[in-house]
Amino acid sequence: xxxxxxxxxxxxxxxxxxxxxxxxxxxxxxxxxxxxxxxxxxxxxxxxxxxxxxxxxxxxxxxxxxxxxxxxxxxxxxxxxxxxxxxxxxxxxxxxxxxxxxxxxxxxxxxxxxxxxxxxxxxxxxxxxxxxxxxxxxxxxxxxxxxxxxxxxxxxxxxxxxxxxxxxxxxxxxxxxxxxxxxxxxxxxxxxxxxxxxxxxxxxxxxxxxxxxxxxxxxxxxxxxxxxxxxxxxxxxxxxxxxxxxxxxxxxxxxxxxxxxxxxxxxxxxxxxxxxxxxxxxxxxxxxxxxxxxxxxxxxxxxxxxxxxxxxxxxxxxxxxxxxxxxxxxxxxxxxxxxxxxxxxxxxxxxxxxxxxxxxxxxxxx
Amino acid sequence: xxxxxxxxxxxxxxxxxxxxxxxxxxxxxxxxxxxxxxxxxxxxxxxxxxxxxxxxxxxxxxxxxxxxxxxxxxxxxxxxxxxxxxxxxxxxxxxxxxxxxxxxxxxxxxxxxxxxxxxxxxxxxxxxxxxxxxxxxxxxxxxxxxxxxxxxxxxxxxxxxxxxxxxxxxxxxxxxxxxxxxxxxxxxxxxxxxxxxxxxxxxxxxxxxxxxxxxxxxxxxxxxxxxxxxxxxxxxxxxxxxxxxxxxxxxxxxxxxxxxxxxxxxxxxxxxxxxxxxxxxxxxxxxxxxxxxxxxxxxxxxxxxxxxxxxxxxxxxxxxxxxxxxxxxxxxxxxxxxxxxxxxxxxxxxxxxxxxxxxxxxxxxx
DNA sequence: GCCCTTGCCGAAACCGGTTTCGGTATTCAC
DNA sequence: GTGAATACCGAAACCGGTTTCGGCAAGGGC
Numbered sequence: 119x120x121x122x123x124x125x126x127x128x129x130x131x132x133x134x135x136x137x138x139x140x141x142x143x144x145x146x147x148x149x150x151x152x153x154x155x156x157x158x159x160x161x162x163x164x165x166x167x168x169x170x171x172x173x174x175x176x177x178x179x180x181x182x183x184x185x186x187x188x189x190x191x192x193x194x195x196x197x198x199x200x201x202x203x204x205x206x207x208x209x210x211x212x213x214x215x216x217x218x219x220x221x222x223x224x225x226x227x228x229x230x231x232x233x234x235x236x237x238x239x240x241x242x243x244x245x246x247x248x249x250x251x252x253x254x255x256x257x258x259x260x261x262x263x264x265x266x267x268x269x270x271x272x273x274x275x276x277x278x279x280x281x282x283x284x285x286x287x288x289x290x291x292x293x294x295x296x297x298x299x300x301x302x303x304x305x306x307x308x309x310x311x312x313x314x315x316x317x318x319x320x321x322x323x324x325x326x327x328x329x330x331x332x333x334x335x336x337x338x339x340x341x342x343x344x345x346x347x348x349x350x351x352x353x354x355x356x357x358x359x360x361x362x363x364x365x366x367x368x369x370x371x372x373x374x375x376x377x378x379x380x381x382x383x384x385x386x387x388x389x390x391x392x393x394x395x396x397x398x399x400x401x402x403x404x405x406x407x408x409x410x411x412x413x414x415x416x417x418x419x420x421x422x423x424x425x426x427x428x429x430x431x432x433x434x435x436x437x438x439x440x441x442x443x444x445x446x447x448x449x450x451x452x453x454x455x456x457x458x459x460x461x462x463x464x465x466x467x468x469x470x471x472x473x474x475x476x477x478x479x480x481x482x483x484x
Numbered sequence: 485x486x487x488x489x490x491x492x493x494x495x496x497x498x499x500x501x502x503x504x505x506x507x508x509x510x511x512x513x514x515x516x517x518x519x520x521x522x523x524x525x526x527x528x529x530x531x532x533x534x535x536x537x538x539x540x541x542x543x544x545x546x547x548x549x550x551x552x553x554x555x556x557x558x559x560x561x562x563x564x565x566x567x568x569x570x571x572x573x574x575x576x577x578x579x580x581x582x583x584x585x586x587x588x589x590x591x592x593x594x595x596x597x598x599x600x601x602x603x604x605x606x607x608x609x610x611x612x613x614x615x616x617x618x619x620x621x622x623x624x625x626x627x628x629x630x631x632x633x634x635x636x637x638x639x640x641x642x643x644x645x646x647x648x649x650x651x652x653x654x655x656x657x658x659x660x661x662x663x664x665x666x667x668x669x670x671x672x673x674x675x676x677x678x679x680x681x682x683x684x685x686x687x688x689x690x691x692x693x694x695x696x697x698x699x700x701x702x703x704x705x706x707x708x709x710x711x712x713x714x715x716x717x718x719x720x721x722x723x724x725x726x727x728x729x730x731x732x733x734x735x736x737x738x739x740x741x742x743x744x745x746x747x748x749x750x751x752x753x754x755x756x757x758x759x760x761x762x763x764x765x766x767x768x769x770x771x772x773x774x775x776x777x778x779x780x781x782x783x784x785x786x787x788x789x790x791x792x793x794x795x796x797x798x799x800x801x802x803x804x805x806x807x808x809x810x811x812x813x814x815x816x817x818x819x820x821x822x823x824x825x826x827x828x829x830x831x832x833x834x835x836x837x838x839x840x841x842x843x844x845x846x847x848x849x850x
Numbered sequence: 851g852c853c854c855t856t857g858c859c860g861a862a863a864c865c866g867g868t869t870t871c872g873g874t875a876t877t878c879a880c
Numbered sequence: 881g882t883g884a885a886t887a888c889c890g891a892a893a894c895c896g897g898t899t900t901c902g903g904c905a906a907g908g909g910c
Binding site: 512513515516519526527528531550552553554555556 | 864866
């Protein structure tokens with residue numbers, strides 16, 4: 119057999135060794151080898167050990183697609199992301215992907231990515247990837263409070279892990295960063311600096327993280343016995359413009375807050391403009407703390423104090439959970455919550471004015 | 485047969501129709517059907533048409549992995565990116581991926597992505613993906629002047645398309661954005677505004693784009709008959725800090741430039757700090773034009789005038805070229821060059837000082 | 851009218867795995 | 881010592897495709 123040129127060989131790449139080669143080498147039937155490698159109970163332990171040892175020695179790696187045609191699984195994890203929605207995660211996509219792929223390739227899995235420009239296309243793409251066996255399961259980036267995708271995947275019987283929680287967690291595996299703990303910590307920190315009137319600007323209600331972060335804010339306010347009036351926490355901002363408007367609105371209150379906690383960095387960055395227009399300095403007359411850790415936050419003057427999300431770690435955990443899910447573990451056992459890490463910059467600090475003084479100052483300027 | 489439960493069926497997903505189903509439906513042998521669908525010449529045209537029509541009607545899609553075990557190809561394109569190198573492309577990764585996947589899925593291909601943290605791992609990963617048949621070919625993001633990866637892929641006989649050109653283009657397919665045209669246009673634009681002393685800060689020499697962009701700058705300088713002295717164009721900056729240092733250096737020349745063209749946005753953004761320290765206003769005493777279009781450029785005051793790269797389009801073209809390459813087209817026929825598009829913001833404009841006046845002003849301030 | 855092409859298709863082998871089925875050899879109970 | 885259960889493995893079918901090979905029928909040349 120030596121020296122023969124197999125047909126499928128690309129020039130330069132030595133031929134991969136197949137299960138047939140291994141079986142011939144061992145003097146066993148290839149079915150026996152297959153069962154030995156997959157831990158079937160009807161193979162003697164000694165044989166099993168011998169096969170596995172020899173397989174490693176020869177560098178045998180089963181071809182996942184060949185396995186897949188019988189088993190239906192190809193050791194690949196799927197990721198579909200929407201291109202039509204603004205996504206705070208985008209700057210971290212690279213980190214996120216590297217987290218997923220590092221974990222995946224450590225176990226010889228691969229990552230298939232696709233994009234979709236609408237919800238319909240999104241669902242169709244999932245269906246197609248499963249149908250074509252290009253993905254054994256999915257990572258769902260960002261969750262809605264009520265998430266249609268979940269129903270679809272459940273119905274299809276496709277394993278998945280969410281990045282984020284959702285209203286109806288039953289049968290769902292997930293990894294999430296505790297935004298609620300972060301928001302709570304933010305309020306406590308501001309309170310420790312001397313702030314007593316602390317506002318909160320939430321993310322859009324459709325996203326589940328908004329619900330949770332608002333809970334964290336509220337918990338801290340209650341815990342501290344601070345004023346929990348609706349006008350301080352009923353605004354929403356996920357863009358620069360919205361953040362600017364929300365800040366303007368809060369500063370126009372009879373008794374304005376001396377600190378604002380934003381659910382998202384992008385919203386928070388609008389506060390700079392609103393403050394500048396009114397002659398206020400961020401970090402002195404008005405403190406700001408947000409959440410996400412986007413790079414633009416470092417370019418603001420002063421820098422944005424925010425909670426950084428470790429996207430690499432998130433990808434790593436999500437991949438690990440998904441692979442276990444696909445192998446059959448129960449979703450209830452596959453849930454992890456990680457903390458966000460505060461990165462203090464210059465946008466928060468002890469208030470130089472009381473809310474009343476701030477109101478006077480703003481009135482005088484107007 | 486109706487009502488039987490095939491084993492591989494996941495609950496909820498109707499069974500996919502196979503080539504056997506199709507053959508039975510048509511009353512043909514499955515081999516015949518396969519040849520008909522793949523355009524073999526020994527099938528009657530009428531039969532071929534009949535088969536293809538029926539296949540479409542029944543929604544038959546061949547399972548790429550099943551094809552792959554015989555043909556060695558699985559209609560998947562590979563993308564491996566380095567996580568250990570700073571990469572200007574990162575903010576656009578999302579756009580880039582969506583460009584690739586949209587084009588790919590239009591022809592029922594998929595994208596497999598992986599990451600590597602070193603050059604060695606990078607090459608090993610390519611090898612593994614080919615070996616495991618998870619990728620039929622690769623898109624290489626960003627090219628070095630002398631690129632080892634290319635030699636490895638050539639040797640492995642693996643098809644690839646580069647995003648960017650390289651010193652030795654033989655046998656290479658590529659798509660690139662004309663950085664040289666952009667740099668040339670930048671100089672012409674500044675000249676049109678009245679600048680006569682225009683400096684250039686290049687990217688790192690290892691990257692091929694640096695070589696090309698420098699050529700573009702030089703071509704314009706020559707074309708305009710401007711002063712082509714080395715001290716105006718021998719600096720390099722790809723980070724904020726380096727850009728700041730380069731700007732400081734240029735402003736300390738006996739006859740400083742009134743405008744600087746940067747090969748990269750990230751370097752250019754360092755100019756703001758250098759200018760501020762010397763009491764200069766960007767866009768007035770010192771004009772800046774750069775290249776990349778990163779989002780931070782819009783946050784600078786004034787905004788950075790830069791050349792935007794259409795990453796979505798790049799991904800689209802690269803995927804298209806790679807698929808054609810894998811199908812066997814010659815690399816010489818698979819090369820495309822696209823222009824970058826200028827986005828004027830506030831960082832450039834007519835000079836308010838001559839170089840000599842600028843020198844005096846800087847001396848006075850020091 | 852015969853022979854030789856040529857066109858067209860069926861049958862079967864093949865790709866690299868997994869899984870089912872059945873048959874030996876050994877062990878155990880009695 | 882015999883019968884039955886058990887442990888272990890080989891043979892073959894199977895998954896969904898592609899490719900090779902060979903054979904039949906129609907058509908063309910003489």
